[in-house]
Amino acid sequence: MTQEEYKKGILDRLSDKLVDVIASFISLFKKDWKKKNRSKMEEWKLMLYALNRSPPGLIGLILIGMFIFLGIFGPSIAPWSYRYFPVFENMSTYLAPPGTEAYLPFSEKTITYPLGADHYGRDLVSLILYGARTSFVISIIVILLGVPLGIILGLIAGYYGGKIDELIMRITDMFLAFPALILAIAFSAVLPERLQGFINNHEFFESLFLKIFALQPQEAGNLGKLLAVILAMVIVWWPAYARITRGSTLTEREKLYVEAAKAIGLSSRTIMFKHILPNIIGPILVYITLDFGGVILMEAGLSFLSLGATPPIADWGRIVYDGSQYFPEKWWLVTFSGFMILLVALGWNLLGDTLRDILDPKMRRSIEFKVKKQKQMEQMEKEGEENV
Amino acid sequence: MSEPILEVRDLTVHFYTYAGIVKAIEDVSFDVYKGETFALVGETGCGKSVTSRAFTQLIESPGRIVKGKVIYHKEDGSTIDLLKLDEEEVRKIRGKEVAYIFQDPHASLDPLYTVGHQIAEAMVVHNTVKDWKEGFRKAVDILRRVLIPDPENRVKNYPHELSGGMKQRVVIGTGISNNPRILIADEPTTALDVTVQAQILELMNKLKREYNTTLILITHNMGVVAEMADRVAVMYAGKIAEIGSVDQIFKNPLHPYTQGLLRAVPNPLAKIERLDAIPGTVPNLIKPPKGCRFHPRCPHATEACRKEVPKLKEIEPGHFVACHLY
């Protein structure tokens, strides 16, 4: 390895800058934050530096960046609404192949299909853009609800042990005993009516969910099914997190710093969340990243089984399902939306794998040495002479 | 005059790690005489284990023996350089003529085999015994020699069925099973309690007398050195600081490090008002201090100490020191 290889490139300078900017920003609100967290900033810079050295990680990051962008802005940049059905105006738009142009007599517009159309004559590009929002929101809600639930239960089980542990883990085992997909199917089938009832009675939630899914008011009656899959996935998602968190907690709570915290008098809650959690969060973070892809895949799978998003709500899994009936002659529906699912799942996985490497202290240390070999050595030498 | 059995010359071992080249030991030279107990002392990380492992090329990647000679005087009077041998030849020496005992008895024994099996294996590998059957028979003898009660039954025990002290006896048994001429014990009692340590040290003394083995004892415990050793080499940061007889080292320590080390040990039989601590810590061996490696912590350091590496000089017969003060 040459010295050259580890010089800071444009990307590294950019990521360093990014950390500095974020730090300065926080410093605006918290006095001296920058000074007190020098070590932390160094660590972040090193992580980014390591990320910059990992092509798969960068590809993953770009893919995820694009997905998030589409998830947020997709519906706004979609040329056509998902609730606009050209097939009623012009029969030739029915499953029109990519590249077709058609004139819509009632609205007096010409529509082009870069990626083809579905059986309502809807533009596939627009559907994919709307579908991005659906997948994005679903995966975020599932992770945001399922993961903390699992982590909290796992922490409690691992930290207290004994009967509490026994109880939580038996329940967890019960959930884990069934294949996740089967369980999710069962819940998605049972839950919709109740949820629909709830939505119908609470206007606030109705408009909230319509808004975040970028749906039009006509879809209110379909929210129940959509929320049912989300809830079903939350239910099947937490047990895995409870289990890994408990495992790490069990090893971590034996460490002396936990006992030192007890000796100070800190409450169990503080010890669990302030001391143990930060030390076990690394591997969990990797899981979360990988699981974003998993949620999207499962959601697509459930939609494919016609659970969850009901037509005409745009959803990648649903498009694949609908398209499969016309496959392979009308190949574009399955291919393009399938490809999107693949890309996003791939992106999360690449990112997760890279994260695993970056968060591994050994790995990071090796990079650390490569980056600041000279500085490090000098510091070590200085310390060796001066202290203790 | 005592004759050498091992002459170590300019032994240098480096580890090539991502952080840089760890100069674990540099230009280590000393003689070990036939039949004596030679102690290698120093604090953690000063290179004791690396030195002893290098004798029979037991240095694993990323380490490499950079230079040096280890002249071994065979039984018949001929000499060979152990570092020049190839893997096959050195394996014939290792375990047979030069045997090792390591610190942790739990890690040195395989939990899947009986202790008899493990002792027999050591002999079978070196053809000291005709077959496994004779090996097992001999194993009982060996357990008796290391003072394990009821050896006929103990030989069938698995390591987990034995206490820590018993395990270390078995490890010693494995070490002496081929009647080695040199026994290298690397911190053999560090993991044990004092009462057990006393028993193990006594056992090693007894075996050494019985078989006239040369014992190279590696330890950081000055008490153990005083009890066991005939001659002592003090190591600091990968280099030899001082060599001499036990009496020379303990009564007339020359190197400031040796002096500091002796003053830092709380002697349970003496009344000590205040321990003299050595300031500072052991240096990093990737970029060790220039000149004498001890100079940043030395109360007598001069300009010369910062610049020049001190050579090992003989101050009185058999008493060598590497220090610019002399």
Place this chain on the structure above:
Amino acid sequence: MMEPLLKVENLKKYFPVRGLLRTIGYVKAVDDVSFTINRGETFGLVGESGCGKTTTGRTILRLVEPTSGKIIFNGKDVTKIRGEEMKEFRRRAQIMFQDPYSSLNPRQTVFEVIMEPVRFHGIPVDDPEEFVIKLLESVGLNEMHLYRYPHEFSGGQRQRIALARLLALKPEFIVLDEPTSALDVSVQANILNMLKDLQKKYGFTYLFISHDLGVVKYMSHRMGVMYLGKLVEVGPAEKIFENPLHPYTQMLLSAIPVPDPDLARELKAKRMNVEGEPPSPINPPQGCHFHPRCPFAKAGLCDKKEPPLIEVEKDHYVACWLYAKS
């Protein structure tokens, strides 16, 4: 002057040993231990590994709940206290651990490590930064170390940080659980001296746990010798070293290797025969736990009845049938 700060009375801690379905026995880690520590003194606790020293320390601080017994701290039994009283006890009684590598949270900077207990206990400080720097300086570290993480420090430095954290709370009583046994001798001397200095300055009371007799002698005013969960001898450290009464204490003392070759040779001749290893605390021997290893054991007495702890000379207690009437 000789005012007791801590009185431990008949303290017991049994850990259940779980079989497949139910508890099949108990590890009697601490079994009916009583002693007193006076304000401002260091009480040493020695014994071989597994004899219950750490458990004693942790139980006194209620880091594990005692099975039975009283812990009277400042005239008040702390075995039942909760809430605010407990919080106050936590501030006044602290512990320093053996392993410097796991006793600091790797995710907290030195500043956070030290400020956390201060904030939790609501100790008023004007300028936290200044406050922490002062503390760091009092343990030999400095400002430069303020915002670093534990992994950037050596073992000795970490113990200093742990110490600074304790000092921040201005406790009265500190359990020191082998604070230097993971460190090298030269670093150990630094830490021991610092502990002594701090005691002089702030009037701390220490429970000093160690398996190293030399260190205990150096640190302690009074001491106790533990064997298999029981205190076998208690008294002023000087007296115990000069005139050990219990055969186990005698055995321990004669087993320590002394860092003095002349003395070692002299002692070798009149050494007591050191035998056996401590048995498992799950099924300790009947009567006096030490009798199977004791050269003076009287059949029919020592193996039947447990000896009481009696005062043989002023403030010097021993639990042995050699000194008690049955």
